[in-house]
Amino acid sequence: MKLDIIGSVASGKTTLARDLSEIYNIPFYQKDNIVWERTPEGDKKRSDKDRDELFQEIINGDNWIVEGSPRKLLRESFGKCDYIILFDVPLCKRLVRIIKRWLRQRAGKEEYNSKPTFKFLWYNIKWVFEYDRDRKEIIGYLSEHGSKYKRFTTSGDAKDFIRMEYEKREL
Numbered sequence: 001m002k003l004d005i006i007g008s009v010a011s012g013k014t015t016l017a018r019d020l021s022e023i024y025n026i027p028f029y030q031k032d033n034i035v036w037e038r039t040p041e042g043d044k045k046r047s048d049k050d051r052d053e054l055f056q057e058i059i060n061g062d063n064w065i066v067e068g069s070p071r072k073l074l075r076e077s078f079g080k081c082d083y084i085i086l087f088d089v090p091l092c093k094r095l096v097r098i099i100k101r102w103l104r105q106r107a108g109k110e111e112y113n114s115k116p117t118f119k120f121l122w123y124n125i126k127w128v129f130e131y132d133r134d135r136k137e138i139i140g141y142l143s144e145h146g147s148k149y150k151r152f153t154t155s156g157d158a159k160d161f162i163r164m165e166y167e168k169r170e171l
Contacts, residue, residue: 001026001166002059004077005067006142007087008131009124010097016087016155017067020162029058031068038113069127070138083165084142085158086151091132098124 001024007013014030021028034055036043046054051073058064059077066077078084098121105116114120131138142149152158 001063001065001162001169002077002081003065003083003085003162004081005065005085005087006070006138007067007089008094009069009127010094010101011087011089012097012155013067013087016085016158017065019155019159021065023159024063024162024166026063026065027061028065028067031066031071031074032113034058034066034074036113043113069131070134078145078148081148083162084145084149086139086142086149087155087158088135088151088153090153091128094128095125098128 003017003020005013005017017028017030020026035046035051037046055074055076058066059080066074066081068074101110102116102121102124104110105112139151150158150161152161
């Protein structure tokens, strides 16, 4: 199974990818961690060459799940995946999730890649609104992939779809 899960910040795409990875024993990768090398000294942007080589190594595999916010980079997976899943969660829900996540991270109850500063909270809120501004364009270019493109508003619906597809393959 090869899946590319796309969505706004705080849509639940990482949680969905992690859950599917555990259920089907398929590795999952965050596109942010393909673009950024996480080091003890802080995030370091990978060179274009290193990023592209790492991504190609992942998507040339037999089974994988990649997830990330819509970006112009790292779309090569669309041609190689079985499904492109747009996890399209309502704005209010995403904003609440951002604030809850930020509070949990500040309290040390949740791990994070980027330090939960007020500036980073502001960036997350900004990215949510940018997604909404660009939503029609995103749906437009995803729709070009025909029946590979699927849109879900809940993780339960996405998991049900994947379960049915997985069961078909196992027959």
